[in-house]
Amino acid sequence: MSCIRLRPRLLRREHLQVLVEAMDAVQDHLAAPAVLAAAGRFFDRCFEDEEQLALYLQDADAHSQFYPWLLWDAGVSEDRLGRILVGATSGIRLELLQSLIDTPADVYQVRRATAERTTLERVTDGMLVSLNEPVLPTVLAVDELLVARVLNLGDCQLLDAVHACLPTSAR
Numbered sequence: 001m002s003c004i005r006l007r008p009r010l011l012r013r014e015h016l017q018v019l020v021e022a023m024d025a026v027q028d029h030l031a032a033p034a035v036l037a038a039a040g041r042f043f044d045r046c047f048e049d050e051e052q053l054a055l056y057l058q059d060a061d062a063h064s065q066f067y068p069w070l071l072w073d074a075g076v077s078e079d080r081l082g083r084i085l086v087g088a089t090s091g092i093r094l095e096l097l098q099s100l101i102d103t104p105a106d107v108y109q110v111r112r113a114t115a116e117r118t119t120l121e122r123v124t125d126g127m128l129v130s131l132n133e134p135v136l137p138t139v140l141a142v143d144e145l146l147v148a149r150v151l152n153l154g155d156c157q158l159l160d161a162v163h164a165c166l167p168t169s170a171r
Helices: 006-029 035-045 050-058 062-072 081-085 090-102
Strands: 106-115 117-120 128-131 144-152 159-165
Touching: 006 062, 006 081, 006 090, 006 159, 035 050, 035 062, 050 062, 062 081, 062 090, 062 159, 081 090, 090 144, 117 144, 128 144, 128 159
Parallel strands: none
Antiparallel strands: 106 117, 106 144, 117 128, 144 159
């Protein structure tokens, strides 16, 4: 009889719920002066108001790059917008939230991609990460580079987001 590991499934489910909640909530904060200032730093341009920022995000199709950075990376760790927007006081939810805040995006190279597992190598130090993300082999090529956030939760690694895909020659 094989053992079903529940923790990875619980983490994946809770991770999705945290992301949906955070992405919905962040859109209500685009008018905040701190968010407009952060967007100015991220995109190296001035945004006068929420409407101008929202239009730019739509035209540049930049939501998937900007929102994760705004939620998990911008500002001081204790004041990160994701921590404020996602109510997490204990358990798996808090563990995920802390990992999202503690884990910066990094560059990974795809080393192996099968239906069961995808192996990524972190370019900065050669660390290998094995992910059970069934969709990855359908959209990635071996040796392709990813700018991604990979959460290491001890007994489980989760792919939070892929911010960019780059050709092998970019390494």
